[in-house]
Amino acid sequence: MESQVEQYELTHPSADAVELTAVLAALAEPMRLNMVRTIEAVGADDGMTCLDVREKGGFTASKSTLSHHYKVLREAGLVVMWWVGAKKHVRLRRELVDARWPGLLDAILRAELTDQKAPQG
């Protein structure tokens, strides 16, 4: 069996189909930004399941809300998702984003850390 869940098609945009404004809009949402940060923090090649992201990030949003945000991140080209049995795995598309906009993701993800501290400590 190749694709378990054929109903839910997982269309990922190609490198040249990704738009900068879509990426920025996706990351402009606080919860989505935290989701990306959480996914990045673990960053296993196997990816992590959506449930893992929910737990690690401490997100209290409903399933449908989380699913919606995953969709936005995926369509923006920020993450890849694939099925493993009944669970879905997610991973950052660093290769794509870094190739298209070098330094962008680094700047944003690094910012998340310094954002908590004082400006000049």
Place this chain on the structure above:
Amino acid sequence: MESQVEQYELTHPSADAVELTAVLAALAEPMRLNMVRTIEAVGADDGMTCLDVREKGGFTASKSTLSHHYKVLREAGLVVMWWVGAKKHVRLRRELVDARWPGLLDAILRAELTDQKAPQG
């Protein structure tokens, strides 16, 4: 007379008051992204007037719409604005943005150029 137009207060956020999500949201709007790109392209220390931005960028939006976008950019911490007589000048706050999120603005502004070209030319 110190401030000609005291009615229209120009409050600029301080460095530590600027939020990443606000910056990303501001730049996620295509017209605002183009406005920033236009402001950056000229980049004089005197800044350029709002009318100059409008002309150089070829924006056809109404005055009120432009004014709204300027406000968003200013409150996000991306630009500084000041009055010179009846005209308003605008300049990028690269110092602030670069200090807070190194590489972010570079990545985004550089992207605007490569965005027009083929992915691998």
Place this chain on the structure above:
DNA sequence: CGTTGAGTTCGATAGACGTCGTACAGTTCG
């Protein structure tokens, strides 16, 4: 002082967006 020019503010409106509950589709396990 009236006119023009530059920008803001104030509604209004239409569309997008975040959130949720419910219903549904697959997978896994007993």
Place this chain on the structure above:
DNA sequence: CGAACTGTACGACGTCTATCGAACTCAACG
């Protein structure tokens, strides 16, 4: 098969946002 688990799709609701026109403020110019 039925139950539990994982995740999506849909409709609804409230909020935010981009856009505009009209009325306004202030500066510059006559």
